[in-house]
Amino acid sequence: MLDIVFVLQSACLWIIIADFIAWRISVSYVISNFTQTLRVDIYDTARYRVVAKMATSDVLIVAGAMAFMPLQSLDAEFRIWNYQAGFIIGISTAICLFMVPLIGARHSISMLKSQKLADLIKLRSAIPKKDVAQLEAHLSHEDRIRSIPNWPIDLNLITRIIGYVIIPPIAWVGAALVEQIVNAN
Amino acid sequence: MTHWAFNLSRRTHLLFAPILFIVLSGGLSITASLLSTGDLVRSSLPYPHFVGTTLLFVLMPAYLLIALVKLWENTELMLTQLKASSSNRDRSLVREAMKRTPFWRYLVILIGYPNWFSFWTQSKRTLPSYDY
Numbered sequence: 248m249l250d251i252v253f254v255l256q257s258a259c260l261w262i263i264i265a266d267f268i269a270w271r272i273s274v275s276y277v278i279s280n281f282t283q284t285l286r287v288d289i290y291d292t293a294r295y296r297v298v299a300k301m302a303t304s305d306v307l308i309v310a311g312a313m314a315f316m317p318l319q320s321l322d323a324e325f326r327i328w329n330y331q332a333g334f335i336i337g338i339s340t341a342i343c344l345f346m347v348p349l350i351g352a353r354h355s356i357s358m359l360k361s362q363k364l365a366d367l368i369k370l371r372s373a374i375p376k377k378d379v380a381q382l383e384a385h386l387s388h389e390d391r392i393r394s395i396p397n398w399p400i401d402l403n404l405i406t407r408i409i410g411y412v413i414i415p416p417i418a419w420v421g422a423a424l425v426e427q428i429v430n431a432n
Numbered sequence: 433m434t435h436w437a438f439n440l441s442r443r444t445h446l447l448f449a450p451i452l453f454i455v456l457s458g459g460l461s462i463t464a465s466l467l468s469t470g471d472l473v474r475s476s477l478p479y480p481h482f483v484g485t486t487l488l489f490v491l492m493p494a495y496l497l498i499a500l501v502k503l504w505e506n507t508e509l510m511l512t513q514l515k516a517s518s519s520n521r522d523r524s525l526v527r528e529a530m531k532r533t534p535f536w537r538y539l540v541i542l543i544g545y546p547n548w549f550s551f552w553t554q555s556k557r558t559l560p561s562y563d564y
Contacts, residue, residue, distance in 0.1 A: 256489045267496045269534050271503065277529035278507070285517045297513045301506045308499040315495065318488040 264312075268340050271305065275347040282351030287359045289392065295399040298352045303408055305344035310411045313337040314418035337415075345408075349398060357397040364392055504530060 282298055316333045367389050374382050507530060511523045 256485055260489050260492055263493045263496060266533075267500065270500070273532070273534040274503075274507065274526070274529050277526050278510075281518065281522050281526050284519070284522050285514060287517065294513070294517070297510045301503075301510045304503060304506050308503065311499070312492065312495060315488055315492055318484040318491070 264336070268336070271344055272340075272347070275302075275305070275344050278348040279351035282348060283354050285352070285355050287355045289356075289359050289363050289395065292356055292395055292399060293401075295352050295356065296401060296404065298348050299398075299400050299404050302345045302348045303404055303411070306341045306408055307411045307414075309337050309341040309344065310414045313415040316415070317418060349400070352399050353397050356395070356399065360392060360395060360397070364389065367392065 278298070278301075282295070285295070287295070313333060316330055367385065371382070371385050371389070374385055376382070507526065511518075511526060515523070
């Protein structure tokens with residue numbers, strides 16, 4: 248009887264998780280299409296970091312869900328098969344939910360960048376070679392455009408993601424420590 | 433088809449919905465455990481692994497529901513901030529997608545099948561050596 252309860256619990260839990268993942272992946276795909284249609288301002292790509300922020304919150308939610316997994320080890324016995332499905336699905340979902348919306352934004356930014364650079368190179372040929380000052384200003388403008396990152400991610404966001412990624416291991420270590428303390432008493 | 437969680441979160445308060453989940457799923461789990469194992473309440477945590485998985489079963493849906501509402505808010509915030517760079521039609525496409533349940537979710541649910549199968553085949557191995 249207990250076996251059946253275990254199976255039913257697991258089945259219901261996975262149905263809910265799968266439903267959530269399916270919903271979010273489909274929304275991420277639509278967001279990716281949405282970000283491809285954005286009217287990008289090449290001089291203000293920082294405003295598109297809001298897409299990355301939203302994708303980061305997806306990673307946080309997956310990391311938070313993975314932090315629940317040690318609940319299965321309340322008996323202080325680590326069994327890899329209690330974790331393997333969560334690991335595989337959690338990590339792949341986090342990568343997918345983070346990358347899919349950003350791919351659209353990256354596509355928009357890189358397309359506009361290429362277009363802008365092509366225009367600038369065309370304009371450069373019209374500048375007289377003797378006009379060094381104008382040529383220098385033009386070249387530095389080109390360099391500025393080239394240096395704009397294709398991905399709307401900054402260091403702050405990367406630090407935040409690293410913080411989210413280490414949440415599950417910290418939770419697991421915390422759970423193991425509590426078990427050790429309980430066992431010691 | 434409108435997403436079930438959207439309807440639920442729209443009709444109930446943000447905090448009420450997880451509580452509803454906890455009460456429903458927790459009540460079902462405890463009833464099932466009492467039926468299957470006897471007096472779970474009287475003894476002091478005799479089946480910790482079972483209690484752990486039951487807690488997971490109770491807490492995860494509540495957590496995911498809160499997450500769903502939070503993601504909904506974040507997506508709305510993103511759409512608001514990108515209002516100047518996008519058309520009304522494109523933004524409404526995202527909003528519509530959030531309300532829909534993808535038909536292929538049943539394929540994703542299959543992800544769970546190997547896990548369920550392993551519960552059957554490894555049931556002796558999965559269950560710790562308590563006197564169940």
